[in-house]
Amino acid sequence: xxxxxxxxxxxxxxxxxxxxxxxxxxxxxxxxxxxxxxxxxxxxxxxxxxxxxxxxxxxxxxxxxxxxxxxxxxxxxxxxxxxxxxxxxxxxxxxxxxxxx
Amino acid sequence: xxxxxxxxxxxxxxxxxxxxxxxxxxxxxxxxxxxxxxxxxxxxxxxxxxxxxxxxxxxxxxxxxxxxxxxxxxxxxxxxxxxxxxxxxxxxxxxxxxxxxxxxxxxxxxxxxxxxxxxxxxxxxxxxxxxxxxxxxxxxxxxxxxxxxxxxxxxxxxxxxxxxxxxxxxxxxxxxxxxxxxxxxxxxxxxx
Amino acid sequence: xxxxxxxxxxxxxxxxxxxxxxxxxxxxxxxxxxxxxxxxxxxxxxxxxxxxxxxxxxxxxxxxxxxxxxxxxxxxxxxxxxxxxxxxxxxxxxxxxxxxxxxxxxxxxxxxxxxxxxxxxxxxxxxxxxxxxxxxxxxxxxxxxxxxxxxxxxxxxxxxxxxxxxxxxxxxxxxxxxxxxxxxxxxxxxxxxxxxxxxxxxxxxxxxxxxxxxxxxxxxxxxxxxxxxxxxxxxxxxxxxxxxxxxxxxxxxxxxxxxxxxxxxxxxxxxxxxxxxxxxxxxxxxxxxxxxxxxxxxxxxxxxxxxxxxxxxxxxxxxxxxxxxxxxxxxxxxxxxxxxxxxxxxxxxxxxxxxxxxxxxxxxxxxxxxxxxxxxxxxxxxxxxxxxxxxxx
Numbered sequence: 001x002x003x004x005x006x007x008x009x010x011x012x013x014x015x016x017x018x019x020x021x022x023x024x025x026x027x028x029x030x031x032x033x034x035x036x037x038x039x040x041x042x043x044x045x046x047x048x049x050x051x052x053x054x055x056x057x058x059x060x061x062x063x064x065x066x067x068x069x070x071x072x073x074x075x076x077x078x079x080x081x082x083x084x085x086x087x088x089x090x091x092x093x094x095x096x097x098x099x100x101x
Numbered sequence: 102x103x104x105x106x107x108x109x110x111x112x113x114x115x116x117x118x119x120x121x122x123x124x125x126x127x128x129x130x131x132x133x134x135x136x137x138x139x140x141x142x143x144x145x146x147x148x149x150x151x152x153x154x155x156x157x158x159x160x161x162x163x164x165x166x167x168x169x170x171x172x173x174x175x176x177x178x179x180x181x182x183x184x185x186x187x188x189x190x191x192x193x194x195x196x197x198x199x200x201x202x203x204x205x206x207x208x209x210x211x212x213x214x215x216x217x218x219x220x221x222x223x224x225x226x227x228x229x230x231x232x233x234x235x236x237x238x239x240x241x242x243x244x245x246x247x248x249x250x251x252x253x254x255x256x257x258x259x260x261x262x263x264x265x266x267x268x269x270x271x272x273x274x275x276x277x278x279x280x281x282x283x284x285x286x287x288x289x290x291x292x293x
Numbered sequence: 294x295x296x297x298x299x300x301x302x303x304x305x306x307x308x309x310x311x312x313x314x315x316x317x318x319x320x321x322x323x324x325x326x327x328x329x330x331x332x333x334x335x336x337x338x339x340x341x342x343x344x345x346x347x348x349x350x351x352x353x354x355x356x357x358x359x360x361x362x363x364x365x366x367x368x369x370x371x372x373x374x375x376x377x378x379x380x381x382x383x384x385x386x387x388x389x390x391x392x393x394x395x396x397x398x399x400x401x402x403x404x405x406x407x408x409x410x411x412x413x414x415x416x417x418x419x420x421x422x423x424x425x426x427x428x429x430x431x432x433x434x435x436x437x438x439x440x441x442x443x444x445x446x447x448x449x450x451x452x453x454x455x456x457x458x459x460x461x462x463x464x465x466x467x468x469x470x471x472x473x474x475x476x477x478x479x480x481x482x483x484x485x486x487x488x489x490x491x492x493x494x495x496x497x498x499x500x501x502x503x504x505x506x507x508x509x510x511x512x513x514x515x516x517x518x519x520x521x522x523x524x525x526x527x528x529x530x531x532x533x534x535x536x537x538x539x540x541x542x543x544x545x546x547x548x549x550x551x552x553x554x555x556x557x558x559x560x561x562x563x564x565x566x567x568x569x570x571x572x573x574x575x576x577x578x579x580x581x582x583x584x585x586x587x588x589x590x591x592x593x594x595x596x597x598x599x600x601x602x603x604x605x606x607x608x609x610x611x612x613x614x615x616x617x618x619x620x621x622x623x624x625x626x627x628x629x630x631x632x633x634x635x636x637x638x639x640x641x642x643x644x645x646x647x648x649x650x651x652x653x654x655x656x657x658x659x660x661x662x663x664x665x666x667x668x669x670x671x672x673x674x675x676x677x678x679x680x681x682x683x684x685x686x
Contacts (some may be wrong), residue, residue: 006437013513017513019521020393021505021506021510023500024498025500083336123469126469137469137470139463142325142411163568163571164568165655166565169655238667
């Protein structure tokens, strides 16, 4: 029954679908580039950042990677541009810009 | 007994008429009969008139309807004689068994125009004498077996002893009283 | 060796559950099925089985929990009646669409109103379009036998659908009757261990159950559900054949009782079928060629097979224990006549609604219906084509 679900798409005939439309893989949300839904884009000003990390946990889409206790650049493939991180930054290190880039 | 007999029980919610019907099914099952024991259910209401039924046969029982032409009727509470048409459809060749201190002659006008056999059994007196408490079930069950002749007295008593020993494994002191109630009932019915 | 016993229908199903020892049972009590979770709880408390019993706050939750447990990889079940089944409505469809082989012991009871606790098939018929397999029992024996066959049918790789094992509330659920039980070992062997291929608590093999499906997927998913339900027909027959080997009792999609040369056939489902058979024997004794077709498997509906079985009858009485409010008959009335129509078998069918809210159905009722059919065919008497049995008018 385990099927390579990457081969299933909206034109797959019913005989090719999984039972109960079950998805046989983990973490598949990363295959959806929800960043394409974005109208506004956050910008990261590293010089103003104190690495307080208040931004990372509030991101609904886990688009702020934290490595070795430091946040890095946005994952714009998945950021939907909601702006919550900007509202949460006490140091003006984040800013929303109009547009997708 | 080689044919199907049908019994209708009249009691009040909480008095144990349903339990007695199930006990009768139980004991008849144990001697190899095909049995049915079932209540006619309404919402559970203590004291409300209730009806329960038995079919006992040597052949497989398939009918799943109530009993309209019983061979025997058992009235666990004599006050029901005033409120329920207990003899409705009763086979005149059968009998009505009433739990009462009265005699069959005294009961007859209350069940007229039914003019078949009437058996009265004072389950209260028997129960209080044998058990020290009023549990009409055992005497009424014994009365039904004695009147219908579903099985011989000795077979019935033996089966009941086994089932009491199982049921009252943790309070064996009540077994003797229950057995005494059964014996006294048989004596009472047989001496009528 | 079969074990001779006497027990009620609820006891019989509980006993089957004990022998199967399923993994999880979430349940919420409702008359007349309450005794089933009660008795199973007793078995658990006494250490006879190790089923995880989950007391939940509603039937909405019991079915949700059953689905969740099943998805996690546990063999699960619940029991309910009437309003309880109605309250599961949303989850019933989910169980089927998620392809979860949950078992449900349904003790049929009417749905309000008027408020009533007694038997009819309104609850089961209400769930007819949920994608569940539905099997009905005539007596405690069949309720027991059907429950033992439930998981082998539902969990079959070609099926993987939830299954409802139905019996008539009070009439069989609370009636003590003789029964032949199987011993524990053959039952355990027959039902086997539940070994799903895919399940949530399976390390290293992640799976998502019940994802959102955009419009492009829904029709294909339903088609697959339908195929699985159609597959279940053969599986039900195969499982029945296997069951006959351990029990000696044979089951099909429906039972034909003295129909081979019958002019008049009554189609009926549930406990009243026994009553109808009794009437058939009595009428056969008087020379009437009558028979009974008792539906066992209601879903998948064996429309074609029933049409074939009825095609030579002069007239058929289709008995429905639930109203369908379509103005044209009950559920069975509609499905059987459309089955006949598709096969182009023009058999006279009269649809009778009977036994609603526990109204008794008797041998006499059955005989009157057969006489009405023969009067219609032989004397040309006009007969109301859709009528209520024993209605006061």
